[in-house]
Amino acid sequence: MTARIANVSIHARDPLALSRFWAGAMGYPEFTGWPDDEVAELRAAGLTDDDIAARAEAWDGDPAHQRFYFTRYDRERRQRNRMHVDITPFDDRRATRAELEVERDRLVALGASVERELTEPWGPYEEYAIMMRDPEGNEFCLQ
Template identity: 30%
Template sequence: MAISFDLTLDCTDAQRVADFWKTALGYVDEPPPAPFATRAEWHASFDLPEDDSLDDGAWLCAPDRTGPRLAILKVPEPKTAKNRLHIDVRVPGHGSPEDRWARIKAESERLVKAGGAIVGEYDEHHVVMVDPEGNEFCVAAGPATSPPRD
């Protein structure tokens, strides 16, 4: 049996980073775990310091619950080095190398408008970007069956 896993991103502004990744991946806020009716109710069930806010975290998932979930958590220290693990955002479709590169470039520009930044372009194969807090990720071509994004 395969083990499921989540990805966790550390940041200083969880809501800003969550908004970016919801736009980038088409993810949504994950519902609270049972038996809680709201995230606030779930959050209140922990013995947390008074200054710990629900806004210090965000939990995201694909609308159809496929793929890994993302936990985005506020931490006190800033990012200091390159990620050792990163996300690859895959644009759908096949076609000529020029067609694939055009889709990669279009997706990269969409993510710049959402708050990301381009770090580098590599051999018309992939684009390295960073999210609003500097977490690196790549934009590259993926399988033709990937769901479309807005």
């Protein structure tokens, strides 16, 4: 048996709003709340509506696709991420610079911001990436 990534977990001031950004970024359906039967189980276990609203997800239900999980976290972030998510508009090939610029503009329209653009040689390849931040300031790269 080997491990696999179950979720990309992100602390958020507003889990629902951030889940909607990431759903839009990844092409997933918008999270509209937990299923009624699950909410009933959570309430029966003593959770309040506020407890339940403190979590959200962005996922399309396909086990082959990455699930993003958001948990309310009200404290101020004091340092830059030590780990980040890299996303790409294609599964089967490297995106061109022009394609990345189109995707960058789409993500900005969803609420992301551009931190900086990087061009670095890596052997015979030119690595081009756009460092971005989601609406709550979490870093990610588009490449």
